[in-house]
Amino acid sequence: MATVTVNDTPIRYEDSGGDGPVILFSHDFLMDHTIFDVPIAALTDFVSGL
Secondary structure (H helix, E strand, O other), X not given: OEEEXXXXXXXXXXXXXXXXXXXXXXXXXXXXXXXHHHHHHHHOOOOEEO
């Protein structure tokens, strides 16, 4: 998983690719990126998840 640092805080991200509009998924402190596996899989043909 890629990482970008903002204000000395590392932020991990995953780009699902695709040519459609981008949707940014963000979770709270007690969750992780796997919470978005189902919606990203369902929307793969229509949007790019980031």
